[in-house]
Amino acid sequence: MTTDRPTRGVVLRRTVAALAIALAPTVLATPPAQASPGADVAAHTHSAADTGTSTSTDIATDCQPDDATACVAVVVLNDAGDRIPDAEVTIAGPGGFEETVTTTAEGPVSVAVPEVGRYAVTIDPATLPEDEPLPAGAATELSVTAQTGGTGRAAFRVGGEAAPTESPTADATTAAPGGDDGADTGTGTTTEGGEVATAPEGDASERAFSWAQVWQQFGSGIRFGLLLALASIGLNLVFGTTGMSNFAHGEQFALGAALGFIAINQMGLSIWVGGLLTIAVCALTGLAQDAAIWRPLRRRGTPVMQLMIVSIGLSITLQYVIQLMIGGGSERILSNNPQPLNILGITLSTASWISMAVALVCLVGFALFLTRTRLGRATRAVSDNPALASATGIDPDKVVRTVWILATAFAALAGLMWGISFGSFNWQLGVQLLLLMFAAVTLGGLGTAFGALVGSILIGLVVELSNLVIQSDLRYASALVILILVLLIRPQGILGRRERIG
Amino acid sequence: MDEFLRILTQSLAEIIAPTTAAFAIAAIGLNLHFGYTGLLNMGQAGFMLLGAYGFGIATIAGFPFYLALLVALAAGLLFALILGIPTLQLRGDYLAIVTISAAEIIRWIGRSTWLQEWTGGASGLQGRNYKGTFQDLSPLPDGRTVIGPLEYINTGSDSWWTRIFAWGLVALALLFVWLITRSPWGRVLKGIREDEDAVRALGKNVYSYKLQSLMLGGMLGALGGVVYVLPLTIAPDAMGRTMTFFTWTVLLLGGAATVFGPVLGAMVFFGAYMLMRTGMRALAENTGVGDIITTTNVEQIGGMLVGITLMLLVIFRPQGILGNKKELAFDVR
Numbered sequence: 001m002t003t004d005r006p007t008r009g010v011v012l013r014r015t016v017a018a019l020a021i022a023l024a025p026t027v028l029a030t031p032p033a034q035a036s037p038g039a040d041v042a043a044h045t046h047s048a049a050d051t052g053t054s055t056s057t058d059i060a061t062d063c064q065p066d067d068a069t070a071c072v073a074v075v076v077l078n079d080a081g082d083r084i085p086d087a088e089v090t091i092a093g094p095g096g097f098e099e100t101v102t103t104t105a106e107g108p109v110s111v112a113v114p115e116v117g118r119y120a121v122t123i124d125p126a127t128l129p130e131d132e133p134l135p136a137g138a139a140t141e142l143s144v145t146a147q148t149g150g151t152g153r154a155a156f157r158v159g160g161e162a163a164p165t166e167s168p169t170a171d172a173t174t175a176a177p178g179g180d181d182g183a184d185t186g187t188g189t190t191t192e193g194g195e196v197a198t199a200p201e202g203d204a205s206e207r208a209f210s211w212a213q214v215w216q217q218f219g220s221g222i223r224f225g226l227l228l229a230l231a232s233i234g235l236n237l238v239f240g241t242t243g244m245s246n247f248a249h250g251e252q253f254a255l256g257a258a259l260g261f262i263a264i265n266q267m268g269l270s271i272w273v274g275g276l277l278t279i280a281v282c283a284l285t286g287l288a289q290d291a292a293i294w295r296p297l298r299r300r301g302t303p304v305m306q307l308m309i310v311s312i313g314l315s316i317t318l319q320y321v322i323q324l325m326i327g328g329g330s331e332r333i334l335s336n337n338p339q340p341l342n343i344l345g346i347t348l349s350t351a352s353w354i355s356m357a358v359a360l361v362c363l364v365g366f367a368l369f370l371t372r373t374r375l376g377r378a379t380r381a382v383s384d385n386p387a388l389a390s391a392t393g394i395d396p397d398k399v400v401r402t403v404w405i406l407a408t409a410f411a412a413l414a415g416l417m418w419g420i421s422f423g424s425f426n427w428q429l430g431v432q433l434l435l436l437m438f439a440a441v442t443l444g445g446l447g448t449a450f451g452a453l454v455g456s457i458l459i460g461l462v463v464e465l466s467n468l469v470i471q472s473d474l475r476y477a478s479a480l481v482i483l484i485l486v487l488l489i490r491p492q493g494i495l496g497r498r499e500r501i502g
Numbered sequence: 503m504d505e506f507l508r509i510l511t512q513s514l515a516e517i518i519a520p521t522t523a524a525f526a527i528a529a530i531g532l533n534l535h536f537g538y539t540g541l542l543n544m545g546q547a548g549f550m551l552l553g554a555y556g557f558g559i560a561t562i563a564g565f566p567f568y569l570a571l572l573v574a575l576a577a578g579l580l581f582a583l584i585l586g587i588p589t590l591q592l593r594g595d596y597l598a599i600v601t602i603s604a605a606e607i608i609r610w611i612g613r614s615t616w617l618q619e620w621t622g623g624a625s626g627l628q629g630r631n632y633k634g635t636f637q638d639l640s641p642l643p644d645g646r647t648v649i650g651p652l653e654y655i656n657t658g659s660d661s662w663w664t665r666i667f668a669w670g671l672v673a674l675a676l677l678f679v680w681l682i683t684r685s686p687w688g689r690v691l692k693g694i695r696e697d698e699d700a701v702r703a704l705g706k707n708v709y710s711y712k713l714q715s716l717m718l719g720g721m722l723g724a725l726g727g728v729v730y731v732l733p734l735t736i737a738p739d740a741m742g743r744t745m746t747f748f749t750w751t752v753l754l755l756g757g758a759a760t761v762f763g764p765v766l767g768a769m770v771f772f773g774a775y776m777l778m779r780t781g782m783r784a785l786a787e788n789t790g791v792g793d794i795i796t797t798t799n800v801e802q803i804g805g806m807l808v809g810i811t812l813m814l815l816v817i818f819r820p821q822g823i824l825g826n827k828k829e830l831a832f833d834v835r
Contacts (some may be wrong), residue, residue, distance in 0.1 A: 471616060473614045
């Protein structure tokens with residue numbers, strides 16, 4: 001199939017690749033724009049915005065909370081404590097609700113919102129008085145929680161030289177009960193530098209460049225890479241044995257974190273018991289999936305293309321199940337402050353070091369399983385050539401079942417340890433990680449177990465080190481740019497073989 | 503009873519809503535990719551978001567309406583070229599992985615502070631900044647019009663003019679797809695879907711045909727994005743992965759590889775989706791169901807049901823409502 005390709009296409013591909021590489025440094029060298037810490041603290045709770053169309057609702061400004069009404073109130077204050085009129089503020093939240101209000105000098109403007117939940121309150125800096133602009137680096141968006149019978153308040157402070165960058169959401173927490181991001185980000189994560197996956201407070205790109213910083217980010221990158229490897233090995237094994245890119249694998253990862261949150265944080269189990277329980281439950285979901293969906297479909301000879309779309313349906317379903325379980329906000333598995341531990345000049349939380357050790361042990365154990373045990377060799381045989389493997393007496397169904405159990409269990413373990421060592425996570429964790437996993441396995445070689453390991457470590461390093469030169473809210477994008485470049489230059493990946501790609 | 507009528511009216515309104523038309527146009531583009539050529543484009547929302555940004559930013563920069571529309575189409579075309587050149591020579595799932603990733607990159611860049619000056623960051627572009635040129639085109643008189651149970655203003659964001667324009671574009675897109683898929687060009691596309699090597703043996707440049715299909719479908723996606731933001735704001739987070747998956751559900755529900763499938767799919771899907779959500783919300787508010795399902799859970803349960811619908815559709819009726827099962831038995835290559 002690959003023999004009669006037009007050579008012109010190859011030339012074109014190479015040229016584009018060369019161009020892209022030549023342009024890459026200029027992109028990287030672009031000075032980081034004024035980062036605004038906390039600007040997207042609220043925005044990952046955009047569950048509603050993501051669900052599509054809007055419902056029209058009658059909106060009453062100046063709302064009085066009662067048993068059936070939830071309100072969101074907005075006020076803009078200058079540093080003398082006076083209210084600023086005529087600033088435009090947009091309130092957006094669940095159900096596609098969006099409403100723009102104009103502040104007054106008399107008092108807070110409140111709006112009745114159709115549903116309880118988190119609302120993102122965004123100020124339009126252009127509508128502020130010219131002599132009292134938003135301080136440099138201050139958030140333009142705050143997150144408030146609206147509940148029936150109460151008012152979620154958001155206060156913006158304008159004017160003044162000193163930017164309140166330390167706690168950008170502190171102003172908004174007056175009436176935001178229950179684990180607001182502001183509380184999360186204040187606690188100890190800043191010591192680790194760019195730690196929390198979803199909150200860019202410890203944005204390394206804001207700091208001066210130093211080799212100690214590079215070394216620190218290198219350590220973070222190895223941690224990221226090890227956890228990513230644990231998750232993506234399962235993705236790659238499923239691909240190798242069944243030929244399917246499993247788009248629901250990211251949700252399996254998030255499921256580990258979500259169930260871990262429920263078992264450890266909400267049910268109060270110890271980390272080890274709760275963790276083992278989480279992994280067991282997730283492994284069962286793998287077994288159940290294979291028995292209920294994938295094996296019957298394989299028996300019917302359903303094309304791989306359709307299996308992939310089924311896995312996408314499964315990922316949507318799981319994503320909303322996770323949202324039902326943990327809600328739309330950011331959660332932490334361990335609520336106490338992380339204990340920093342310095343090893344070789346890299347400061348990470350103790351939980352992170354333990355996670356890295358566990359991941360390393362699991363990866364080595366997994367490598368031994370694949371190379372030394374009968375079932376592991378059978379797995380590799382099925383990966384290589386299913387027809388030949390079954391001809392030699394290997395039962396492919398048994399192998400694939402084992403692969404599903406292992407893949408979901410490892411994904412859950414990685415997700416759990418991610419939740420423990422990276423601070424807060426939300427229901428969108430799955431999709432973010434899925435894309436990085438795809439980048440990792442493509443870089444390493446789609447379908448090769450050890451390629452996933454190499455690719456993951458590299459992607460982890462790229463993500464964390466890119467933090468030094470580009471803004472942290474774009475650091476995942478750097479990994480995806482690498483994915484596209486890999487496909488241009490060496491589509492089979494580092495460890496892949498040429499014939500796998502045709 | 504009033505409540506029941508209100509729910510029905512809302513669902514009826516959703517069937518002809520501009521956003522439904524936007525999804526129909528995007529699904530027509532996806533149909534060209536998937537239904538006719540067999541390409542797995544998992545990033546249609548990226549095309550839509552780029553089209554929306556292209557249109558919005560060009561309008562804010564002072565471009566007239568039709569020029570801004572051209573900018574949006576060019577953005578879709580360029581995105582298709584960038585994605586297609588490296589991946590279309592590889593096996594189909596590489597295109598899926600790259601498109602889903604690239605769509606997310608577009609969204610992340612859009613909501614980052616890097617290009618905030620143009621894209622408005624996470625809060626996006628406000629509608630009033632780019633809707634002016636579109637609303638100036640309206641031939642309708644001022645005031646409101648009532649047709650049956652539906653009442654909208656004639657010209658404005660959520661207006662009859664937006665609806666007429668959106669569904670007019672749907673009709674044009676349908677005509678375009680109908681014409682090109684029954685041309686020799688369209689038959690080559692179907693041939694590629696069924697057996698790439700056979701088409702290659704006939705001396706056709708498969709890569710080039712796939713790239714053309716990706717570009718045309720991507721431009722339709724960008725057009726869908728423009729229609730989607732005309733009554734709303736350009737918010738990057740509203741145009742993420744979920745949007746792509748909704749487009750897929752729309753296409754597979756109506757029937758891939760059929761001309762009218764995407765439009766029928768969009769109408770049925772959004773009508774039913776609205777009926778289900780408003781119905782559940784009414785039940786949760788007024789009856790004992792509210793003790794089990796709170797109103798915040800309605801969105802989540804709705805999303806879950808969409809996922810389950812997609813799975814069941816692919817497993818039990820891959821041809822959707824209108825399609826022919828034989829046309830959808832192909833596999834990725």
